[in-house]
Amino acid sequence: MKWTRATHHLAELAEKCGELPTSFFRFQVVELWVFGDLLDVPRDVDVIEVALVTDLPVDEVPWMTEPVGAEHWANSTRLSRNPFEARWRSKDAPVWNHRIERPALVWSAADGVSEEALVAVGDGTGELVRSAAPSEDELRKRVEDEFEVSLRALRRANQDYTDHRWSPGKLTPHSDALWRTTTGYLDLLDVVD
Helix, strand or coil: CCHHHHHHHHHHHHHHHHHCCCCCCCCCEEEEEEEHHHHCCCCCCCCEEEEEEECCCHHHCCCCCCCCCHHHHHHHHCHHHCCEEEEEEECCCCCCCCCCCCCEEEEECCCEECHHHHHHHHHCCHHHHCCCCCCHHHHHHHHHHHHHHHHHHHHHHHHHHHHHCCCCCCCHHHHHHHHHHHHHHHHHHHHHC
């Protein structure tokens, strides 16, 4: 996708974040961050990588999972119809980790759309609005914390799947949750090892 189209999609999503009613969803998105290729120099990109920070506790948003209601939120904001790769995060922990490197805040519930960040991304000067890099110790601690959360989530998702395996109704929501949780856990395991 062309750079200008990607930045247009990002700006549209930032606007949508501020337009959604607060009582419409089980959770609220309180921040939108961009990371990855869109913070580099202008060129064609495959996806727009974003981090969506929710008001949910850390244990409800383990790495690479989606909170309950995320699909509905994604449909309401057109996130699901555009070339986004979204990572859901909790407000109770840093947004950055081993994959979300030096993200830039483009929208927050407190301050609205960051025009400075959107202009910098559009101009290819995203480096100017990126957050500071963590130290090696901070990054190691962050990964260890996420790994613990992910392991707890994997145990819960496995038990939930087991409990519903032979029950009436669709198994897909439980198997998809187990798959996402497992993927996040394995990603963190590779970094911890």
